[in-house]
Amino acid sequence: MARIEIDEARCKGCGRCVVHCPKGLIEFSTELNERGYRYVIYEGDVEACTGCTMCAVVCPDQGVEVWNHRDKQTFVNTSGLTERMTHYCPGCTHGVIHRITAEVLEELGLLGRTVGIAPVGCSVLAYEYFNIDMFEAAHGRAPAVATGAKRARPECIVFTYQGDGDLASIGGNEILHAANRGEKITVIFINNAIYGMTGGQMAPTTLPGQRTTTSPLGRDVEDTGHPLRVAELLATLATPAYIARGSAHDAKHSITVKKMIKRAFEHQRDGTCFSFVEILSTCPTNWGLSPAESEQWVADEMIPYFPLGVLKEPAAQPAATPQEAQP
Amino acid sequence: MTKVLMKGNEALGEAAVRAGCVHFFGYPITPQTEVPEYLVKRLPEVGGVFLQAESEVASINMIYGAAGVGVKCLTSSSSPGISLMAEGMSYIAACELPCVIINIMRAGPGLGGILPAQSDYFQATRGHGHGDYQVIVLAPSSVQEAVDLMTLAFELSETYRNPVMVCADGMIGQMMEPVEFDREGRGPPLADNDWALGGADGRERRIVNSLYLTPEDLDAHNRKLKAKYDLIAERERRCDLDAGDEPADLLVVAFGTMARICKSAIDLVRDEGLKVALFRPITLNPFPFSELRAAMDALSERGSVLDVEMSMGQMLYDVRLAAEGSRAIAFYGRAGGVVPSPDDVATQIREALST
Amino acid sequence: MSAHLTEVIMAGFGGQGMLLAGKVLAHAAMGLQREVSWLPSYGPEMRGGTANVTVCISDEPIGSPFVDRPLGLLVMSRPSLEKFGPRVRPGGVIVINTSMIDVGSDRDHDCVVVAVPARKLAEVAGSERAANLVMLGAYVGASDVLPVDAVEASLVREFEGRKARFVPANLTAFRSGVELGRSARQGSEVVR
Numbered sequence: 001m002a003r004i005e006i007d008e009a010r011c012k013g014c015g016r017c018v019v020h021c022p023k024g025l026i027e028f029s030t031e032l033n034e035r036g037y038r039y040v041i042y043e044g045d046v047e048a049c050t051g052c053t054m055c056a057v058v059c060p061d062q063g064v065e066v067w068n069h070r071d072k073q074t075f076v077n078t079s080g081l082t083e084r085m086t087h088y089c090p091g092c093t094h095g096v097i098h099r100i101t102a103e104v105l106e107e108l109g110l111l112g113r114t115v116g117i118a119p120v121g122c123s124v125l126a127y128e129y130f131n132i133d134m135f136e137a138a139h140g141r142a143p144a145v146a147t148g149a150k151r152a153r154p155e156c157i158v159f160t161y162q163g164d165g166d167l168a169s170i171g172g173n174e175i176l177h178a179a180n181r182g183e184k185i186t187v188i189f190i191n192n193a194i195y196g197m198t199g200g201q202m203a204p205t206t207l208p209g210q211r212t213t214t215s216p217l218g219r220d221v222e223d224t225g226h227p228l229r230v231a232e233l234l235a236t237l238a239t240p241a242y243i244a245r246g247s248a249h250d251a252k253h254s255i256t257v258k259k260m261i262k263r264a265f266e267h268q269r270d271g272t273c274f275s276f277v278e279i280l281s282t283c284p285t286n287w288g289l290s291p292a293e294s295e296q297w298v299a300d301e302m303i304p305y306f307p308l309g310v311l312k313e314p315a316a317q318p319a320a321t322p323q324e325a326q327p
Numbered sequence: 328m329t330k331v332l333m334k335g336n337e338a339l340g341e342a343a344v345r346a347g348c349v350h351f352f353g354y355p356i357t358p359q360t361e362v363p364e365y366l367v368k369r370l371p372e373v374g375g376v377f378l379q380a381e382s383e384v385a386s387i388n389m390i391y392g393a394a395g396v397g398v399k400c401l402t403s404s405s406s407p408g409i410s411l412m413a414e415g416m417s418y419i420a421a422c423e424l425p426c427v428i429i430n431i432m433r434a435g436p437g438l439g440g441i442l443p444a445q446s447d448y449f450q451a452t453r454g455h456g457h458g459d460y461q462v463i464v465l466a467p468s469s470v471q472e473a474v475d476l477m478t479l480a481f482e483l484s485e486t487y488r489n490p491v492m493v494c495a496d497g498m499i500g501q502m503m504e505p506v507e508f509d510r511e512g513r514g515p516p517l518a519d520n521d522w523a524l525g526g527a528d529g530r531e532r533r534i535v536n537s538l539y540l541t542p543e544d545l546d547a548h549n550r551k552l553k554a555k556y557d558l559i560a561e562r563e564r565r566c567d568l569d570a571g572d573e574p575a576d577l578l579v580v581a582f583g584t585m586a587r588i589c590k591s592a593i594d595l596v597r598d599e600g601l602k603v604a605l606f607r608p609i610t611l612n613p614f615p616f617s618e619l620r621a622a623m624d625a626l627s628e629r630g631s632v633l634d635v636e637m638s639m640g641q642m643l644y645d646v647r648l649a650a651e652g653s654r655a656i657a658f659y660g661r662a663g664g665v666v667p668s669p670d671d672v673a674t675q676i677r678e679a680l681s682t
Numbered sequence: 683m684s685a686h687l688t689e690v691i692m693a694g695f696g697g698q699g700m701l702l703a704g705k706v707l708a709h710a711a712m713g714l715q716r717e718v719s720w721l722p723s724y725g726p727e728m729r730g731g732t733a734n735v736t737v738c739i740s741d742e743p744i745g746s747p748f749v750d751r752p753l754g755l756l757v758m759s760r761p762s763l764e765k766f767g768p769r770v771r772p773g774g775v776i777v778i779n780t781s782m783i784d785v786g787s788d789r790d791h792d793c794v795v796v797a798v799p800a801r802k803l804a805e806v807a808g809s810e811r812a813a814n815l816v817m818l819g820a821y822v823g824a825s826d827v828l829p830v831d832a833v834e835a836s837l838v839r840e841f842e843g844r845k846a847r848f849v850p851a852n853l854t855a856f857r858s859g860v861e862l863g864r865s866a867r868q869g870s871e872v873v874r
Contacts, residue, residue, distance in 0.1 A: 112528025148392025
């Protein structure tokens with residue numbers, strides 16, 4: 001029979017796996033783990049487990065591994081992440097997107113030549129979590145740092161990981177011009193419609209009417225403009241690019257996000273074009289919602305304003321041999 | 328080697344290439360634009376990288392990226408652009424990465440003007456960005472010295488893993504003088520160093536970072552940086568003294584182009600029998616305090632000091648620190664792109680000696 | 683004062699080629715192992731405004747590349763003559779472009795003043811754009827700043843390559859200036 005193993009110590013008790021297990025095999029424990037979270041346990045009619053991996057796919061904290069009915073491990077924590085616990089709040093999907101990004105780099109065999117660039121914002125400490133060479137950049141400047149690194153060492157795979165304040169507000173100029181120059185870098189853009197690290201202020205992507213600490217009556221678009229659709233904006237540029245938007249709010253969409261991120265790094269590996277994946281992400285803490293409610297809010301409020309899909313991709317692919325730049 | 332007649336800005340670009348730097352990121356601004364205009368043609372000849380960034384903010388961050396993956400790199404700007412680079416310089420210094428920044432100073436504040444000035448002395452020596460960091464600052468007074476200091480700049484930046492600024496004024500940048508490129512500075516590739524990023528294949532991963540959330544760790548990092556700056560101050564002070572007939576009655580202190588103008592003024596007044604010496608700091612940071620003090624101590628009993636700058640008096644503070652009250656210090660400065668002439672300075676010298 | 687120091691200000695409008703004339707002189711001096719500096723005015727005023735250059739030539743390292751009282755002055759326009767004319771040191775050389783300036787200099791008593799119909803001579807030489815080189819020739823002829831052949835060699839080098847076809851007219855223009863300069867020098871009471 002299929003089975004899962006939960007690492008209680010890593011669990012922050014967000015309950016995403018509880019919600020997403022199709023067989024209802026995961027529950028909250030009555031105990032707290034050493035970090036003070038009411039962790040989850042795998043119990044009940046565990047023989048019903050199909051090894052679908054949904055629990056692992058939605059876990060933001062690398063807390064679940066899965067074996068199939070032949071006892072083959074089908075969900076293994078990626079070596080692209082360190083074992084360090086993230087500082088992200090319970091239910092925040094940053095952890096999911098970290099995992100997906102690291103998995104893609106591992107699966108493509110690129111971890112050993114990748115240089116990542118962490119932003120300023122909630123993911124400022126991403127250099128602690130990605131198990132690769134990393135920069136920590138100044139607020140908004142990651143695409144410029146990536147440009148310098150990639151131009152200097154074209155054989156490296158260079159990506160930035162940026163939130164909406166970092167990329168769309170203070171770093172608006174750097175992302176626009178890196179995209180317009182067609183830098184052969186990959187940008188992972190996390191859009192959760194709010195400033196997380198500073199405690200819930202209005203972001204350029206905050207939705208009309210959304211309450212934040214700096215738009216306490218709800219975002220007034222007459223006063224502060226409309227939310228920026230960055231993927232659409234970049235897709236208007238004449239420069240060839242891979243531009244996509246996905247969402248990490250549930251397992252199914254997370255699987256699509258992985259395909260997009262994989263495509264993005266393939267484009268960089270092959271030297272095709274600039275690649276950009278925007279990912280809608282949850283912020284339960286600053287939205288004032290539970291993890292489950294946050295997922296629903298993404299589906300109900302964010303996706304209608306930020307439609308998902310591949311917005312742009314170069315029509316013709318280059319020849320089968322990847323362009324391996326010489327060191 | 329034969330001499331060539333070159334504009335300061337172009338000579339700075341060529342000197343960088345000769346020092347082994349083939350990566351340039353910058354943004355146009357008068358009066359330094361000939362640096363990128365020269366390098367955009369020169370760098371492809373040596374397989375280098377030239378990129379016109381979208382702003383100085385981006386330029387300096389591209390430098391951060393390029394330096395972090397272990398290449399010798401250069402950016403160039405003028406005063407208002409250097410203000411925009413302040414943030415990036417703080418990060419690069421904090422992460423202890425080598426790079427060279429050219430500042431062809433123009434007159435400020437604000438948009439100011441485009442004519443030569445020395446009013447970025449505070450900015451260059453007292454910090455641009457935030458935090459307890461320092462940048463080594465070299466101030467050439469001729470095109471040849473600009474070339475020589477460019478080579479030195481790369482050497483110092485790599486020895487100490489610290490940004491180095493070559494700080495000249497618009498006159499040096501725009502002027503043509505004969506130059507010789509007699510030094511080739513290529514050291515081992517920086518990418519071989521144990522701090523350079525480039526993919527962790529086969530080794531421990533590396534991080535280029537300036538975030539320290541534990542106060543004790545950040546305190547230790549600051550202490551480490553300070554120890555480095557102290558070492559630089561001990562070893563790398565450079566200056567030039569023209570003592571004249573000792574003991575002189577007046578010591579003129581000036582740097583860069585202003586020092587040359589003062590030299591011409593001093594030639595004029597020496598013909599009148601006045602005893603005047605000239606002290607020229609070449610490193611603005613570290614400032615040659617002890618050498619300046621020694622030159623002051625060598626003056627005649629009632630000898631005094633005249634500090635001359637193309638600013639409202641910035642290096643003046645360091646001259647006072649060197650004097651520690653031991654000598655009277657007069658100041659003459661013009662701003663806004665007004666360049667004091669040798670006659671103007673000669674008048675000031677006569678006045679200083681008559682009081 | 684440094685030995686054998688010559689400073690010359692060449693002043694005109696943007697496009698009149700004074701910066702180039704200065705460069706030809708500076709290159710010639712460098713070829714003779716002299717110390718030299720070439721300092722232009724720069725910035726927006728060069729877009730159709732004044733374009734001046736100061737060239738210093740010396741046997742010793744040059745102090746200030748910026749001078750109050752030059753030994754030589756080449757002026758293409760009246761405002762430049764009014765600005766710089768009074769500053770020329772006694773014994774110096776003033777070259778005036780009479781194609782553009784309808785007044786003489788009041789410095790005849792202590793300077794060699796050369797009146798040069800620069801545009802006319804340039805046209806005769808075959809290139810109306812060579813007025814700057816007529817002026818330079820007049821200055822070289824009227825002063826002992828550098829040997830004429832050294833400046834000619836520098837002029838040829840300046841136009842080598844794609845611009846080589848301009849050399850004959852430019853040389854003719856330069857030489858016509860030299861003639862004028864020499865006769866002005868011979869006729870001047872200032873020269874000892």
